[in-house]
Structure formats: C-alpha cells, structure tokens
Amino acid sequence: MTRSADFSPKTRRIIAQRAGYQCSEPTCRQPTIGPGATSEQVAETGMASHIFSAAEGGPRTTGGLTVEQRSAADNGIWLCYTHGKLVDTNAGNAYPVSLLQAWKRLHEARIRTELGGHRYSGAGFVESITIENAFGLNEVRELKFGARHVVVGRNESGKTILTNLLSGIARPELLLSYGKFNDMKLRARWFDPDPHNVEILVRPEGISQTLDGRAVPYIPRPFRTVAVPHFVGPEVVANVQGISRLLGLDAVAVRGLLEDLANEPDCIIRDVSVNHDGLIELSVDWFGATRQCRLGESAPSNLGATVLLELAVAYARQQATAEPTMLLLDDFLAGYHGQAQVDIIDRLRNRLDGIQVVVTTHSPFVVAGCGPDWILTVLGGTLSQIQGFRLLTDLHESGSGSQVEVTVVTVRWRRGTRRPGPAGTACV
Numbered sequence: 001m002t003r004s005a006d007f008s009p010k011t012r013r014i015i016a017q018r019a020g021y022q023c024s025e026p027t028c029r030q031p032t033i034g035p036g037a038t039s040e041q042v043a044e045t046g047m048a049s050h051i052f053s054a055a056e057g058g059p060r061t062t063g064g065l066t067v068e069q070r071s072a073a074d075n076g077i078w079l080c081y082t083h084g085k086l087v088d089t090n091a092g093n094a095y096p097v098s099l100l101q102a103w104k105r106l107h108e109a110r111i112r113t114e115l116g117g118h119r120y121s122g123a124g125f126v127e128s129i130t131i132e133n134a135f136g137l138n139e140v141r142e143l144k145f146g147a148r149h150v151v152v153g154r155n156e157s158g159k160t161i162l163t164n165l166l167s168g169i170a171r172p173e174l175l176l177s178y179g180k181f182n183d184m185k186l187r188a189r190w191f192d193p194d195p196h197n198v199e200i201l202v203r204p205e206g207i208s209q210t211l212d213g214r215a216v217p218y219i220p221r222p223f224r225t226v227a228v229p230h231f232v233g234p235e236v237v238a239n240v241q242g243i244s245r246l247l248g249l250d251a252v253a254v255r256g257l258l259e260d261l262a263n264e265p266d267c268i269i270r271d272v273s274v275n276h277d278g279l280i281e282l283s284v285d286w287f288g289a290t291r292q293c294r295l296g297e298s299a300p301s302n303l304g305a306t307v308l309l310e311l312a313v314a315y316a317r318q319q320a321t322a323e324p325t326m327l328l329l330d331d332f333l334a335g336y337h338g339q340a341q342v343d344i345i346d347r348l349r350n351r352l353d354g355i356q357v358v359v360t361t362h363s364p365f366v367v368a369g370c371g372p373d374w375i376l377t378v379l380g381g382t383l384s385q386i387q388g389f390r391l392l393t394d395l396h397e398s399g400s401g402s403q404v405e406v407t408v409v410t411v412r413w414r415r416g417t418r419r420p421g422p423a424g425t426a427c428v
C-alpha cells in the first residue's frame with residue numbers, strides 16, 4: 001500500500017538536489033550519486049526521509065500537518081542509506097523533528113556557501129544544552145534546539161537566564177552569578193561541523209571547563225551567540241557606538257551592515273547616513289509610510305529596537321557562514337503592538353535561513369507568528385497555564401522522553417476572541 005504522504009519522484013529529486021546529493025547528517029556528508037555499472041548508468045544510494053512522519057504511528061508523529069504538507073520538499077531530509085534507515089526505523093525516537101530540521105538547514109546552508117565558491121564553511125549548529133542547579137532556573141534539564149526555536153515562559157520563569165547561559169559558553173563571566181549558591185553544571189553540544197562537547201562547572205570559588213573531555217582554561221572556538229536583550233532604551237541605540245557595544249561588534253562593521261541593509265529589498269531601511277558623532281539618520285518604511293528620522297530623537301518609539309533587530313539578523317547571517325551562530329532574541333518584541341509582533345516574526349522568516357534562532361517570549365502573539373518550522377518549548381509549566389495562551393488553538397505536541405516538542409501548526413484565535421490588539425489588552 002502506498003502511503004499518501006510519500007514523496008513524489010519530483011519532490012524526492014528536489015530534496016536530493018538541494019542537499020547536493022550528499023548525506024545531511026552533520027559528520028557524514030557521504031556522496032549518494034555517481035557512476036553506475038555501465039558508461040550510460042548512474043548509481044544512486046541516498047534516501048529522502050520524512051521529518052514529520054509520513055503516516056500516523058511513525059517515529060516522529062505527523063505533527064498535525066496535512067498530507068500535502070507532509071509530502072512537500074520542506075518535510076524531507078536527504079540522507080545516505082545508513083542514516084536514512086536509522087532515522088526511519090524505531091530508533092527514530094532518537095532523532096526528533098528539531099534535530100532533523102537543524103541538520104537540514106545546516107546542510108543546505110553549507111551547500112549554499114560552497115555553491116558561492118567558498119571552499120570551507122565552518123557553519124554549524126547548537127544541538128543541546130543541559131543545565132543542573134542554575135540559580136533561578138531549577139526546572140530546566142535539557143533543551144534540544146531546532147533551527148528555529150521559541151521558548152515560552154511567564155515572567156521570572158528563567159528566559160533571560162537561559163539566554164545568558166547560552167552566551168556564557170563563549171563568555172564565562174556571564175555564568176558566575178548562577179553558581180553563587182550551588183555548584184552549577186552546564187553541558188553543551190554543537191557542530192562546527194565536527195561535534196564538540198563542553199562541560200562547565202561553576203562553583204562559588206570559580207569555574208572549571210572541559211572541551212571534548214580535555215580540561216581547558218577557556219573554550220577556544222565556541223559557537224557564536226548574537227544576543228538582543230529584552231529591553232533596549234532608545235538612547236542606547238541612538239548611535240553606532242551604542243549598537244557596537246550592545247552587539248559586541250566593531251563600530252566600522254556596524255556601519256557596513258547598516259549600509260548593506262539599506263540595499264536589501266525586504267528590509268525597512270531605505271537609506272542611511274552616519275554623521276561624525278556616530279548618530280544615525282534613516283529613511284524607513286514604517287507601517288506603510290516613509291519616515292525620515294534620526295535614531296533616538298525624532299524616531300518613533302520601537303524604531304531603534306527594530307533597527308537593532310535588523311542589524312542582529314544581518315550580523316548573525318554574516319557570521320553563520322564562518323562559524324556556528326545562534327541568534328538570541330530575549331523577550332525582544334514585548335513592547336510591540338500584538339499585530340506587529342505577529343508581522344515581525346513572519347517577515348523574518350526568509351531572512352533566518354542558515355542561522356539558528358532562539359526567541360524567548362511570554363506573548364501568544366509571537367507564537368502566532370511562528371509556523372510549523374518552529375519548535376516550541378515551555379519553561380516552568382504548560383502553555384495553558386500562561387495567561388493569553390488559552391486563546392490559541394492548533395498547537396501540536398509531539399516527541400517523547402525528556403523534551404516534549406510543541407510544533408506550531410497553524411494558530412487560530414478561539415471564537416469570540418478579539419483579533420490581536422495592543423499587547424496587554426487583548427491577551428488577557
């Protein structure tokens with residue numbers, strides 16, 4: 001019997017070609033096409049595996065997706081025969097949707113970089129973080145990251161702590177305060193594209209670290225995080241120097257990225273100039289109108305933060321071609337109108353290809369802007385316990401073991417609910 005969500009020959013070919021006919025498992029990359037037995041034949045050994053299962057009862061569930069969505073190229077990953085078998089059989093439970101999506105995006109980013117003529121790409125992704133005894137974040141044990149991940153939690157549930165711990169692999173000083181009262185243990189695993197494991201022990205008297213089993217004074221080549229904090233005052237992003245400090249990026253590089261952004265068709269920045277004091281003058285598309293303004297002065301509220309978001313995405317994209325890069329947006333859209341949150345997440349969709357992004361939020365509007373390619377994790381409780389989330393339907397839980405993955409299939413507002421209005425009014 002043919003399963004209705006099987007890939008058509010055409011879709012299978014698209015999946016294989018986008019992967020350059022190489023296995024997408026990060027350490028494998030085996031070629032799956034080559035010369036056949038005769039001079040007229042081609043031998044092909046790879047397979048297109050389903051990310052969400054083709055049929056009910058498969059290793060990763062159907063995720064609530066329609067047959068059409070499950071048989072589309074987006075739901076397929078190209079693998080060699082060995083890895084394809086592992087992923088598709090009972091062992092499939094060890095390969096959650098988040099992991100396969102991350103493999104696929106990483107592999108396609110790598111092929112894209114190589115197509116552009118760059119021989120080596122250090123691109124990669126962060127697979128997981130395990131946290132024991134972090135002060136203020138006792139509930140989290142292990143998080144397996146997808147390529148696009150939204151972490152939902154109430155205020156004080158530890159969202160900011162999580163982003164600090166992720167940034168702290170490269171900047172251990174950020175970790176010191178979380179081991180003040182307990183011995184905190186942090187483990188992380190990432191690919192660059194080789195696999196790396198780090199273990200960090202934070203004690204009141206100091207930090208000790210091992211990388212791939214060897215004691216080290218610091219992690220010499222960690223993954224990069226580009227973090228945007230949850231509240232950014234307009235004065236902080238009024239000039240190039242402020243943005244430079246906030247992103248940990250050289251001021252000349254900030255100017256270069258700003259000028260690049262003005263040439264991108266789907267960016268709100270149309271024109272930019274920076275004066276000798278580093279003040280930024282912009283022409284922007286702002287909610288349907290073109291506005292001319294100087295950041296921090298005549299700028300509408302939230303414009304500075306929106307420009308910062310654009311810059312952070314551009315910086316992460318640039319960096320991701322050279323090293324594993326995670327963009328961390330910590331409750332970043334909290335100050336925005338509900339519909340603006342939905343629109344911003346939706347507009348970012350195409351720009352996030354090739355980078356890993358973790359958004360933390362307490363807002364149902366942000367979740368409403370996500371799609372089935374986002375993995376959702378709830379900190380400290382269930383979704384229905386968080387105010388506002390009972391208004392959303394069609395979230396689909398899957399997975400097993402230590403992490404229940406919630407995929408955001410389609411979000412509908414329950415009957416009788418007002419459509420998104422200003423945050424804080426409609427979401428109660």
Ligand SMILES: [Zn+2]
Nearest residue numbers: 023028080083
């Ligand atoms: Zn393989």
